[in-house]
Amino acid sequence: MGISASLCSNPPLSHPSSPSMLPSPSSDLPRDPTADLPDEILVLIFNSLSSADRKHCSLVCRRWLAVEGQSRHRLSLDARAGLLVAAPALFSRFDSVSKLALKCDRRSDSIGDEALVLISLRCPNLTRLKLRACRGLTADGMAALAKHCPSLRRFSCGSCAFGSKGIEAILGGCPLLEELSVKRLRGLGDAVEVSCPGVAAGSLRSVCLKELYNGQCFGPLIAGCRNLKTLKLFRCSGDWDPLLEQIASHVPGIVEIHLEKLQVSDRSLFALSSCADLEVLHLVKTPECTDAGLALLAEKCVLLRKIHIDGWKTNRIGDAGLIAVAQRCLNLQELVLIGVNPTALSLGMIASNCRNLERLALCGSETFGDPEISCIAAKCLALKKLCIKGCPVSDHGMEALAGGCPNLVKVKVKKCKGVTAEGADWLRASRGSLAVNLDAVLVELQEGSISDSGNLAEQIAAMDLPSSSNGRSVLSKARVFMASTLRRLSYGNSNPHHS
Secondary structure: OOOOHHHHOOOOOOOOOOHHHOOOOOOOOOOOHHHHOOHHHHHHHHHOOOHHHHHHHOOOOHHHHHHHHHHOOEEEEEOEOOHHHHHHHHHHHOOOOOEEEEEOOOOOOEOOHHHHHHHHHHOOOOOEEEEEOOOOOOHHHHHHHHHHOOOOOEEEEEOOOOHHHHHHHHHHHOOOOOEEEEEOOOOOOOOOOOOOOHHHOOOOOEEEEEOOOOHHHHHHHHHOOOOOOEEEEEOOOOEOHHHHHHHHHHOOOOOEEEEEOOEOEHHHHHHHOOOOOOOEEEEEOOOEOOHHHHHHHHHHOOOOOEEEEEOOOOOOOOHHHHHHHHHHOOOOOEEEEEOOOOOHHHHHHHHHHOOOOOEEEEEOOOOOOHHHHHHHHHHOOOOOEEEEEOOOOEHHHHHHHHHOOOOOOEEEEEOOOEOOHHHHHHHHHHOOOOEEEEEOOOOOOOOOOOOOHHHHHHHHHHOOOOOOOOOOHHHHHHHHHHHHHHHHHHHHHHOOOOO
C-alpha cells in the first residue's frame, strides 16, 4: 500500500503476462517490481486506499488506470447539466459502479432525464443511488431508472422535484428495494397519496422522511410495508397521530422508531405500544409526549434497549416515565436524556434493574448533580461510556466515579462549571485506563486587562472566584487562571507578530 509512483517510471504496460512488453534484462531502465503483480492483488491494494490516493495511483500508468477504474464500485459525481456530455466516457472507464451519488449545487442547473437514462443504462448493477438537488429530474426519469436498474436496494433523494409520482415509479420497479430516504421533496403540496409500495412491499425494511410538506401522503406506503423494521420521521409538518395509529396496526414488527420535531402526542405512543418487538426509541423535541405515554410504551415494549429523549425542557417526561422504563425494560443498553430532569430516584432504579446499561448521556439537566452521579457510580456496574453536558456536577462527582463503575472506559464532561481541570486530572491519575474528555471552564480576565506579570498576584486576589462544595475549589481555579495567563503572556513576548 506504500507503493511509490517512481516504481512505474518505465513505459506503460498493457498486462504483466505480455513478455514482449517487459524490458530486457540488459535494459538500463529500472525494472518495475509491480509488473508481476496480478490484477487481483492491485484491486485489493486500491480498495484499501482513500479516494484521493486512488486518483493519484490511477495516473501512474495505463494498466493502473484501467484496473483502478474497473475495480471502483463507489462513485460521487457533480450532477450539473454538463454531466450529460461527460457521462459516456466516465462510465466507460468506471463500468463496475454499484453505489452512485449525484449531487448538484442548488444554484446550478442539474442533470435531466436524458442524463439519468444514460447513466442507468451504463450501470445496470446499481444497488445504491443518492440524488441531491437534482431538480431537473421528473417522474419519467425515475421510471426509466427503475426499469434499467431493477437491482436497486437503497434509494435516497433530497431537494428534488419529481414529487410522489417519482417515488411511486421507484417502488413499482425495484423489487429488491430495502431502504427509502426522502428529504425536502418538492411537488407534494397537492399530491395524492402514494397508494401502495408496489413490488417493494415485501422487501422494504427502512423508511426515512425528512422536512416534508404533506408527508402524510406516504401513509399508505408505510402501512403497506409488511416487513418494515425502521421508521424515521424528522421535522415533517402536520398531525401524525392518526397515521402512526394506522402504521402500528398494520406493521406491528417495527424494531426502530425515530420521531423528531413532530406533531405527535401520547396517542401515538399508546398506538406504538402494540409493537412488541420495538428495541430503539428516539423522542426528540415532541412536547406533547408525557410520562403517561412513555410508561405505557415501556410496559408493553419490554425489549427496548436504546432510548433517546430530548424533552426540550418542557418537564413533561421525568421520574415517572423513567421509573416505568426501569421496571420493565431490563435489556436497556443505552440511555440518552437531553433537557430532562431525572433524580436519584429514577436513575437509581435504572442503575439497579438495567444491569446491561453500557452507555449513558445526560445533557442540560438541572437535577443531575453529585448525588445522582454518585448513585450511577455505585450501581451501574456495566457502564462503559458516560457523557455529562451542562449539568450541575462538580469535582465531588468526579471523585465518586474514581471508585465506581468498574467497566467504565470513557467519560466526557462538557460545560459543567463545577468540574475543574484539577478534578479531571485527579480522575485520570486515579484510573489510568480511563479516557477523560473535559471541556473545562477556565476563569480568565479579558484580553488586554493584564499589563505585566508583576501585579498578577494582586489581580488574582482581587478576583471574585466562585466557590463550590470542595475546599480546594478557589485555589485550584486560581492555579488554572495563573497557568493560562502565563501561557498567554509568554506567547505574546515570544511572538513578534503578537500585538
